[in-house]
Amino acid sequence: MSETGHGGKEIKERIMEPSEAAKRIKGLTEVPIRSQIANEVIDISYGFFTPLEGFMGKADVDSVCKNMKLADGTVWSIPILFDLSEGEVADYGVKEGVSLLLTYGGNPMAIFEVEEIFDYDKKAMCQDVYGTDEDKHPGCARTYEYKDKFIGGKITLVNRPKINPPYDPYFIPPLEMRKAFKEKGWERVVAHQTRNVPHTGHEWLMKGAWFQSYAELTIEKPLVGVLVNAIIGAKRKGDYIDEAIILTQDELRKSGYFGDHNHLTSLTFWDMRYAGPREAIFHAMLRTNLGLSHHMYGRDHAGVGTYYGAYDAHHLLASVQDDLDITPVYSMNWLFCPHCGEITSEGLCNHRDEWQKFSGTLIRSIVQDGVKPPRLIFRPEVFDLVLECADKYGFGSPFVTDEYLEKRIPVFEIPPM
Amino acid sequence: MAKGKYPINIWVNEERYEKLQKAGLSGMCEEMLAGLKVIRVYANDPQRDKILKVFPTAKFDSATTKSIELLPRDVKDKIFSVVIDKESVDILDDFLSAY
Structure with a gap:
């Protein structure tokens, strides 16, 4: 029986079977990610962030910032963003339609299907989401630390995290x-x-x-x-x-x-x-x-x-x-x-x-x-x-x-x- | 010092209580939170601001207790020593003059 999550959407795990994953990741460009992004990859893949299927594109980010809703009208309050520098976009050959292999700690974690590359005014984002653009607000500070290009697209986990004791x-x-x-x-x-x-x-x-x-x-x-x-x-x-x-x-x-x-x-x-x-x-x-x-x-x-x-x-x-x-x-x-x-x-x-x-x-x-x-x-x-x-x-x-x-x-x- | 509004709570463990008893100052303790012994040293506004600047881990609990918390333990030990030496809780000017 299906389970209904936020926004009335079905909760679906986005996790690939290991045998299929091994085949699908072959030849993909590897992009290492930091812990914040790895956390969010897990949240997306296991359905914690239902109805999100990946990192947000510009329409969703804009709607979340301005209306506190996704572009489809579902309430959502905080942008979920994947960032790269302009140099990284060029070096990794990131463009619409390409799939990337996100790695964490040097090992394959998820496939990222790039749908969109966009810019966004971080100061405006801070003002909308945090009600201030002061960099001493920790949320604003985190926003200002994002690199200058945002990438939207679907995420599929190819390798389940090993949760260490005692967690x-x-x-x-x-x-x-x-x-x-x-x-x-x-x-x-x-x-x-x-x-x-x-x-x-x-x-x-x-x-x-x-x-x-x-x-x-x-x-x-x-x-x-x-x-x-x-x-x-x-x-x-x-x-x-x-x-x-x-x-x-x-x-x-x-x-x-x-x-x-x-x-x-x-x-x-x-x-x-x-x-x-x-x-x-x-x-x-x-x-x-x-x-x-x-x-x-x-x-x-x-x-x-x-x-x-x-x-x-x-x-x-x-x-x-x-x-x-x-x-x-x-x-x-x-x-x-x-x-x-x-x-x-x-x-x-x-x-x-x-x-x-x-x-x-x-x-x-x-x-x-x-x-x-x-x-x-x-x-x-x-x-x-x-x-x-x-x-x-x-x-x-x-x-x-x-x-x-x-x-x-x-x-x-x-x-x- | 003007009796300020912002207490620094020096929680009295056994070691501190022993020192207070030896100095004949155990009566200085107040009881808080179901019997916990504490010595309260009060800061005024400028003293509070200086403490928060000099000791960046310290926090002014503005929401609940209106007290200055999370001073490092060695700093509290120093404040406690000055309290014992001066036999008074009115010691922050002396204490802060070193900073």
């Missing part, structure tokens, strides 16, 4: 994810977008969203799950290391704060653009393709600095809700109230003068000071695992350092064919 159990592409949800008997699944090690504020965001999503469903058997979908991509110094993020999220289930009946951890490869409201729409599309029915959104979703208002993402979501197949679940902040002696929601508790708010940044600061936070704030199993990850994967630090960036275990590799 391998968490790579669950859309068709597989939908099967997993059916096996669990979940009628509704709510997405928790994260790039963080969870503190109890996050835990309660998930629990609150679970309650909200459960709503009128019957309670005789578990019908609702939380999917933690960690975004794995480019890292900045000072972030938690990826291993700590993915393993501690799953630790909440393993340690019983959730269970198999209501919690699953997974990852998506994507370099965050910090596009705030537009990234919120992007997350809705992505998680629709993964088979989710609901999506959590808090304050300043996927924002950065002071570029976006706290609820801009909610307003933009509301403006296209009829074109999305996922229901947003809006979450208020959770905090510690010493009077209640518990984690509570700012929408519930009225001991306002006693509230003790905490954030991921504050918890990072505590961990950095070598202090074990109380279990009401940060689960001891999570804390212990953070330290274990620091030793095992982080060269002594749970946070990204230069050494980690240089020597870390790659999340995936493309094996030789």
